[in-house]
Amino acid sequence: MRPAPRTWVLAGLLLLLAAVPPLAAWLDQPFYLDLLRRVMIFAIAATSLNLILGYGGMVSFGHAAYLGIGAYAVGVLGFYGIHDGWLQWSVAIGASALVALAIGAVSVRTSGIYFIMITLAFTQMLYYLGISIEEYGGDDGMRLASRSQFSGLIDLADPAAFYYVVLAILALFLYLTRRLVDSRFGRALQAARSNEARARAIGFSPYPYRLAAFVISGAMCGLAGALLVNHTLYLTPEFMNWTRSGELMFMVILGGIGTTAGPLLGAAALLLLEDLLQGWSLLPKAVTEHWQLYLGVILVLVVLHAKRGLAGLIPGKNE
Amino acid sequence: MSSPLLETVGLRKAFGALVATDGVDFDVREGETHAVIGPNGAGKTTFIKQLSGELQPDTGSVRFAGEDITRLPPQRRSRKGLARSFQITSIFHDFSTLDNVALAIQAYAGHSFRFWRAAREDASLIQPAMQLLKQVGLEGKAQVLATKLSHGEHRQLEIAMALATRPRLLLLDEPVAGMGTDESARMVKFLETLKGSKTIVLVEHDMDAVFSLADRISVLVYGRIVATGTPAEIRANAEVRAAYLGEEG
Numbered sequence: 001m002r003p004a005p006r007t008w009v010l011a012g013l014l015l016l017l018a019a020v021p022p023l024a025a026w027l028d029q030p031f032y033l034d035l036l037r038r039v040m041i042f043a044i045a046a047t048s049l050n051l052i053l054g055y056g057g058m059v060s061f062g063h064a065a066y067l068g069i070g071a072y073a074v075g076v077l078g079f080y081g082i083h084d085g086w087l088q089w090s091v092a093i094g095a096s097a098l099v100a101l102a103i104g105a106v107s108v109r110t111s112g113i114y115f116i117m118i119t120l121a122f123t124q125m126l127y128y129l130g131i132s133i134e135e136y137g138g139d140d141g142m143r144l145a146s147r148s149q150f151s152g153l154i155d156l157a158d159p160a161a162f163y164y165v166v167l168a169i170l171a172l173f174l175y176l177t178r179r180l181v182d183s184r185f186g187r188a189l190q191a192a193r194s195n196e197a198r199a200r201a202i203g204f205s206p207y208p209y210r211l212a213a214f215v216i217s218g219a220m221c222g223l224a225g226a227l228l229v230n231h232t233l234y235l236t237p238e239f240m241n242w243t244r245s246g247e248l249m250f251m252v253i254l255g256g257i258g259t260t261a262g263p264l265l266g267a268a269a270l271l272l273l274e275d276l277l278q279g280w281s282l283l284p285k286a287v288t289e290h291w292q293l294y295l296g297v298i299l300v301l302v303v304l305h306a307k308r309g310l311a312g313l314i315p316g317k318n319e
Numbered sequence: 320m321s322s323p324l325l326e327t328v329g330l331r332k333a334f335g336a337l338v339a340t341d342g343v344d345f346d347v348r349e350g351e352t353h354a355v356i357g358p359n360g361a362g363k364t365t366f367i368k369q370l371s372g373e374l375q376p377d378t379g380s381v382r383f384a385g386e387d388i389t390r391l392p393p394q395r396r397s398r399k400g401l402a403r404s405f406q407i408t409s410i411f412h413d414f415s416t417l418d419n420v421a422l423a424i425q426a427y428a429g430h431s432f433r434f435w436r437a438a439r440e441d442a443s444l445i446q447p448a449m450q451l452l453k454q455v456g457l458e459g460k461a462q463v464l465a466t467k468l469s470h471g472e473h474r475q476l477e478i479a480m481a482l483a484t485r486p487r488l489l490l491l492d493e494p495v496a497g498m499g500t501d502e503s504a505r506m507v508k509f510l511e512t513l514k515g516s517k518t519i520v521l522v523e524h525d526m527d528a529v530f531s532l533a534d535r536i537s538v539l540v541y542g543r544i545v546a547t548g549t550p551a552e553i554r555a556n557a558e559v560r561a562a563y564l565g566e567e568g
Contacts, residue, residue, distance in 0.1 A: 180434055187438045188431035191422050194411040200394065201409065202484060203426040212432070 006314050010261040014171055021160040033159050039271045040166045041227045046251040046263030047173050048220035053249065054258030055181050056213045057193030058108070061116045062123030063248050065103070066096040066218045068130060068240030070225020075235030076136060078144050085148030085156070089226050096222025097215050099126075104214035108207060123240060130237030141236030148230055156230055166227055170264070173220055178260050180216070189213050254302060256311025265310040273298060322385060324349045324518050325370070325401075325488055330379035332365055339365040340376065341542035347488065352510075352519040354529045357539035358562070363522050364492075366539060370520065371403040371490055372396045384487065402486030404477045404494060412466035416457055416476055419465050420448040423483035451479040455509055471502030475509070488518045495525050507531060530554075538562070 017036060024032045045067055052058040073092035082088070107118040131139050147156040156162040180186050191199045192206035199206060229235050238244070247270070255266025277283065277291035287294055306312050323346035332340040339362040347353045357363050368374040370381060372393040380389045388396055397403070411419050421444040425431060428443070438444060452458045455475040460468060465476060474494055481489060494510065495503040507528045513519065514532065523529050529536060530550045537547040540562045546553060553559055 179437070182437040182439060183435055184425055184431040184433040184438045184441070184444075187418070187422060187425060191411055191414070194413050195409065198409045198411060199426075201397065202423045202480065203394070203398065204431070209431065 006259065006261050006311060009314050010174070010264070013261070013264060014167070014174075017167055017170075018164075021163055025160075030159060033163055035271070035275060037159075037163050037166050037231055039268050040170045040264075041224055041231055042248070042251060042271060043264040043267040044166075044170050044173055044227065045221050045224035046248050046255070046267050047170075047177055048217045048224065049248050050252045050257070050259075050263045051177055051180065051217045051220070052210075052213050053252055054262070055186060055193065056189050056210055058111075058210060058214065059116050059249075060119045060214075060217075061242070061245050061249065062103070062119035062121075063217075063221055064240045064242070064244035065119075065123040065126050066100065066221035067225035067228060067244065067248075068123075068126060068237065069096045069099055070222035070227075071229035071235055071239045072130070072136070072225075073222070074148060074226045074229045075142065075144060078146060078148075079136060079142070083146050083149045085150040085154075088148045089223060092222045092226035093219045096225070097219040100215045100218025101211070104211045104218070108210045108214055120242060120245070123245060124242060127237055127240040127242070130240055136235065139237070141234055141238070144229065144233045144235060147233065148226070162230070166231075169223065169227070174260055174264070181260075185209060185212070250299075254299065254309055256306075256309030259309070259311035261314070262309050262311040269302070269310060270299075323347055324384060325520070326382045327370070328380050328382075330366070330369060330376045330381070332369060332374060332376050338542050340369065342379070343539075343542070343544055345537060345544060345547075347518060347520055350515055350518055351534040352514050352521060352532055354521040354523060354533035354536045355539055356523065356526070356529055356536060360541075361539045362542040363539055365542075367403075367490060367492055367520070367522050371401065397484065397486075400485070400487035401490065402481040402484050402488070403490040404474070404481045404492060410465050410473060410476055410480070412464070414465055415462050416465050416468065416472075417445070417448055417452060417461040419476055420451050420479050420483050421445060423480040424448055424451075427484045448483070451482055454482070454512070455479045456505060469502075471498045471506065474498070474506065478509075482517075486517075488520065489513070491519060491521045491523075493523055494521070495523065495528050503528065 017040065020036050021033055024030055045063065049060060049063045052060055070092035073095050074088045077088050077091060103119065103122045107115055107122070110118060136142055154161055154165060156165065188204050188209045191204060192209060196206060225239065228239065251266035251270050252263055253266070254269055255264065256262030273295055274291070277294050278288060280288070302310070325347040327343055327345045330340050330343040330345070331338070343366060355363055355366065365374060369376050372388070372391055372395070376389065380387055382388065383396070383399060383401055388399065411422065414422065421438065424444050424447055425438065449458065449461065452461055455478055457472060457475050457479065460472060468476060478491070478494065495506050498506060503525065510532055521529065521532060533550055535547060536550055536553045537544050538553065538559050545562060546556045546559050548556065
């Protein structure tokens with residue numbers, strides 16, 4: 001089969017991202033490295049959300065929970081002097097999967113507005129738990145003593161190395177999601193989204209497939225959390241704030257729900273616009289001071305004019 | 320002769336004072352096409368729903384392949400090999416025609432916790448799905464989104480999906496209802512190809528379809544079966560002519 005235009009766009013985007021570190025070094029603008037690393041970390045989180053939101057039809061309004069769990073896994077282990085990245089990141093993934101299993105076991109049985117409210121409620125519980133633990137900084141959060149350490153193989157303190165680690169994980173997750181969506185598992189998941197009654201009639205019980213997708217998604221997002229706290233070097237319960245869940249959901253919808261490239265496009269569009277409107281010196285002061293207003297207007301226009309999100313603007317088959 | 324594949328004994332279902340099914344004894348032999356006809360309000364839909372399990376009779380029993388299935392819900396009956404096509408279209412609208420059938424085959428093939436291999440490139444799904452599409456005459460529409468198919472094509476797709484679960488008995492609820500003349504002729508021609516290899520219960524209004532397809536016909540009037548026999552016997556039956564065929568001209 002010939003790759004679709006969207007696959008080319010996605011491959012082009014990843015190549016472009018790979019070219020950023022030498023370009024930033026050449027232009028002496030290390031700031032861009034930082035910005036795009038942040039974009040990619042959120043793209044990973046949005047990709048994980050897209051698996052259940054886009055393909056599973058499960059509108060999780062609590063995906064920030066796993067960002068938080070991944071971040072706390074790194075931060076808390078670091079607090080006790082354990083900086084080994086292999087261990088930290090394994091715990092981040094494992095703990096997120098376990099929590100997703102617990103939350104999913106309850107919430108996946110529900111649908112529609114109940115699912116939204118239950119996932120939100122669980123995440124708020126975790127958020128307030130984070131705030132209440134004074135030892136780890138409570139409300140204020142705490143600074144990380146060190147980034148995750150990988151037996152001297154990879155040095156995350158080197159901005160370019162860290163950048164490429166994030167890029168590699170993003171590319172891997174995009175590929176894995178694609179495989180998953182196209183597999184029998186993915187087809188069963190999408191069938192249940194498309195027509196649940198029919199899916200049951202031909203013999204699919206949606207629950208186990210939805211729960212499995214929920215756990216995989218949570219585990220992926222947990223790793224994004226581990227990356228995020230390494231990026232900010234600061235652990236805060238704000239990672240789990242409900243507005244963060246909303247942002248992730250918005251990235252998926254803006255980029256194109258149920259498309260491979262969508263979460264990356266959405267994360268890039270949202271975060272780059274945010275940055276541009278806040279800081280671009282060519283813009284009048286009235287814009288930079290009230291940037292949220294202008295961002296809102298742009299986003300509303302995009303959503304209105306591109307029903308399938310940004311990925312929908314690229315010719316190709318919609319799934 | 321061997322015992323029938325599907326059999327009802329003394330089936331009775333009442334809705335308040337209205338007796339919709341009134342002591343129906345009915346049997347379907349392995350391999351035959353048994354049509355159920357009757358004027359509007361004769362209780363055909365109520366009857367077929369008791370066969371598929373969507374309704375439970377007040378008294379009487381339903382036996383399938385020698386087993387009492389009177390109290391089994393539809394999904395359990397479907398697992399035992401009793402497949403029903405719906406009067407109202409129920410398909411995966413945002414999947415291609417081929418994917419719809421491939422999904423039904425995948426569901427029949429057992430659990431779907433297979434995460435790696437692309438289902439669209441899985442010959443064990445695609446080949447039989449394509450075969451079924453050819454069988455129902457939809458192979459030219461394999462890659463078309465199911466929602467874009469015509470009404471008649473939806474019915475064809477439904478039957479392909481029902482066949483994908485390899486049923487022992489196919490319950491067809493008005494398969495040519497709402498179809499144009501050409502479409503309906505094509506559907507009848509297709510159903511003729513199933514004859515003999517599949518056991519079929521056919522509930523239908525279209526008399527041309529019934530008389531060209533059925534091995535036996537049962538006539539349901541006011542919840543009772545007034546006659547059962549070959550098409551020729553039914554045509555010649557005075558009671559049937561009076562009750563039913565006469566009305567249709």
